[in-house]
Amino acid sequence: MSAPAAPTESAPTESAPTAPAPASSATDAPARGQGGVELNAVTKRFGDTVAVDDLTLAVESGEFFSMLGPSGSGKTTVLRLIAGFEEVTSGTIEIAGTDVTRAAPFDRTVNTVFQDYALFPHMTIADNVAYGLRVRKVSKAEQKERVTAALEQVRLSLVADRLPHQLSGGQRQRIALARALILQPRVLLLDEPLGALDKQLREQMQIELKQIQREVGITFIFVTHDQEEALTLSDRIAVFNNGKVEQVGTPREVYEYPQTAFVAGFLGISNLIDAGHAERLTGVAKAISVRPERVRLMDARTEPAAHETCVDGTIVETVYTGPTTRYIVDTVDGLRVIAERHNDHAPSDTAPYHRGDAVRAVWVTEHAAVVP
Template structure:
């Protein structure tokens, strides 16, 4: 029998209010945002508990950045309510909200040292010189840049400048830190390094992070929970494992990584399931044609029509006799430089077990 997720409709509802019934750090109730005739966000309900690393993931134009800007106060909702720590801030100015925002453009002052950049917000708030210096040191220590306090921004790498921007935001001790694709300008290797550092910083400071990204791997790496957006609505909210392994909609299955989406009619023929199903490529095994499948396995005969080498793994695209195309991701454990174990044109069986199948509820 095919495994299904437990009432996936629950994953599209708001999350828990917080520990011991405390108000959520961020709560949105019935939020709409329209720009003229265009609806950017529609009927949005969401709760982000205190201390959570929460990511809003989706393609460009899906509404995630608009939501972030409404939480920050840079945009006002057309309708609905925004609460921070239980207080209604829907009409509150950005500077009166206990949040801070880090953008992709770090916006550091080029004529100020790193320490002076980090101290800027405290100077505006007229914090005394001695207290300011102490807090700047602590903030730079949190991002491991205390030894570079007197350098200028142009003397730092992209990753170091990103950490300065984080320190400048964190020094004001906001209850919520909003991050709008802050790693988007970094190259792949530095971006991956900063993902690890960003998660560690969030754990160290213990405040709520609300993070916007269009990068699926980044959202899975960083988040306690992920909200997947499309067309101004949340398609699904859940832990990275939930949204990846048990997508609530075909959009989530297709957007979050690579997935084998099998329509309901073909799923009915294969598995007797009267719904569309999703099988992740890494869950599909390829065995020689004629191999007997185990009782709990589904086997689809086909031909390897394409191979895609990705480094750690190879993706094999298999075309079945009925026209079904399946992708299998196979870990490259053969000897480097040797011929891949499966070649294009080979006849194979694409095999998976029933507990690796996610049933997608009808919309």
């Protein structure tokens, strides 16, 4: 959704870097297990536009929690509400058991990492990381000790004297992370922090980010529109759509057992089969979702096993992705089914099926998830 007054999903521009707000006036690190976040009936309106609609959500202390959804679904607005950058229209927000609904950003025990690294270009890496400590008037000796520890934590202790432009994108992102963590927040908010990185570096950073979160033990709330990223990083995922949460669960739960058609279609590729077709195939008039990797192809004359469901059709397209080959099949009764086959054969072998082949698409009946 969008409105003239509403903030966009994009991060601040690099031309005007700003330091993150101090997480709190306390200098002692929070104990592990004290960073839960609760939103109770939270609504946020921008004029006539409802960006967040009566949202109740609980993030457990110490978990890596992702908010996943398309642009305009409300996930970044929720992050900004937790940070205090936006005020709720109604409802309450609690952090570590304390009501912070009307608290200023600098009075909340959180810190934020943006997609834009927001590093000061004229400061060394060490000075960038130490900035928040200087604002709090922490002694120089303690600053030095904590900066060294923070840089070691993100595995960049050798670049302390460099300037931001001398680092790669991935290194700058880790410095932004170190600068946020050095303030020892109870909750770290991350607004699509890996969005500017190329695919290979992004995948590398995903693993490093998860490892860092486990080491520091604090709550991470991560905003992304990348389904694979959310599945890779998260302990739990909230799938957003039109200002509401459609489903919350572990990566396995939301992928294997989608509770709505939106979740099934947004989180990876899914074969959504309406109740009418499902009844003809299985005898049960309930819509189902079957993931492409659960579907295999075989000769149209081969009989499926008793525990399998099948539909006949013709391959209308093949897509080679490297690790897999995707087959798009139009069935005789008007369905389109996607099957995905892992390319575990020798590279010189030809594909077993081609465009125009008559095939039977088969899946184990119990592998289909009912979509409420």
